[in-house]
Amino acid sequence: MKILGVILAGGLSTRMGGGDKSLLPLDGTPLLRHVIIRITPQVDGRLLNANGDARRFGAFSLPIAPDSIDGYAGPLAGILAGMDYADYHGFTHIQTVAADTPFFPTDLVQRLSEGAHQINIARDDNANEKFALHPTFGLWDVTLRDELRASINDGMRKVMGFVKQQDWRGVTWETTDYDPFFNVNTPADMAQAELIIQGMNK
Numbered sequence: 001m002k003i004l005g006v007i008l009a010g011g012l013s014t015r016m017g018g019g020d021k022s023l024l025p026l027d028g029t030p031l032l033r034h035v036i037i038r039i040t041p042q043v044d045g046r047l048l049n050a051n052g053d054a055r056r057f058g059a060f061s062l063p064i065a066p067d068s069i070d071g072y073a074g075p076l077a078g079i080l081a082g083m084d085y086a087d088y089h090g091f092t093h094i095q096t097v098a099a100d101t102p103f104f105p106t107d108l109v110q111r112l113s114e115g116a117h118q119i120n121i122a123r124d125d126n127a128n129e130k131f132a133l134h135p136t137f138g139l140w141d142v143t144l145r146d147e148l149r150a151s152i153n154d155g156m157r158k159v160m161g162f163v164k165q166q167d168w169r170g171v172t173w174e175t176t177d178y179d180p181f182f183n184v185n186t187p188a189d190m191a192q193a194e195l196i197i198q199g200m201n202k
Contacts, residue, residue, distance in 0.1 A: 001113060004091040005043035006082030007035055008075055008136055009050040009057075009099035010067055020056065021184060022099035027197045031184060032060060034102035042109040043095055047085050049078035050099075069149070074157050075136055076148065083145035091142060098136045100184040102193060103200075111171050112139040119144070119163050123170035124181055133170055134181045135159035 009022045009032065022032040032048075040046060048062040051072075057064060065085045067077040075096075082094045095109050105111070105122075112120040122137035136159065144166065151162050173180055178196045183189070 001093050002091045003043045003045075003093045003095050003109060003113070003139070004082065004086040004089070005039040005046045005109075006078070006086075006094045006096045007032070007039065007046070007048045007062075007099050008078040008082075008096055009048055010072075010075075010078045010081075020050075023056070024184075024190065026102060026184075026190065026193055027201075031102055032057075032099050035097060035099055035104075036060060036062070038102070038104055038106065039095070039097055039108075042106070045089070045091065047082055047094075048099075049081050069152055073152050075159050076152050076157060076162060079138075079140060079159070080145060080148050080152060083140065083142050083148065086142045087145060093142060094140050096136055096138050096140065098183055101137075101181060102184075103178060103180050103182055103196060104137060105173055105180045108137065109139065111173075112137075115169055115171070117169045118166050119168040121160075121163060121168060121170050122181065123172045124174075124179065133160060135163060137181065138163070 023030050026034060046062055048064045050064055051066045054064040065081045068081045068084050069077050079096055086094050097104055118141040120139040122134040123132050156162050184193050
């Protein structure tokens with residue numbers, strides 16, 4: 001495997017009031033920087049999926065790929081953009097992570113890459129069944145890109161809707177002191193993230 005880490009930052013951040021929530025400070029550091037620090041040692045290369053003016057992310061020294069399908073098609077469009085970039089640059093797989101999740105596991109890629117499935121999705125068995133799967137945390141075989149493009153063009157928008165049509169598995173993590181897949185959607189979530197990171201720094 002040659003794995004490209006794809007940070008998904010193409011969302012609209014409506015619950016945070018719009019704008020780039022990945023640039024908001026957490027413990028004095030942009031949220032995106034926390035994600036970059038977590039993913040970098042786990043992958044062979046990195047890519048930021050973001051739409052709009054790429055210059056606003058210039059401080060992070062990352063290649064940036066916007067959605068490769070017109071119109072906001074959600075996370076699947078970002079995953080496809082990552083696959084397109086990965087295929088062109090010789091990566092066999094992409095590891096997707098969300099730009100608003102600063103605490104994801106440091107063994108994420110290691111554990112997701114242990115199976116022989118086309119897609120491996122993180123799962124939290126301590127969560128309510130409805131929220132147990134975390135489909136934006138997936139290891140994806142790049143050979144799926146043409147099928148994914150066709151599915152999006154046919155109207156597919158749900159990540160798990162596409163995943164369940166493929167050879168996939170869920171890989172379980174247990175929550176300990178905090179939820180490793182905690183994501184920042186609202187100002188209240190950011191306040192909670194500050195408490196989590198303070199606890200981690202003790």
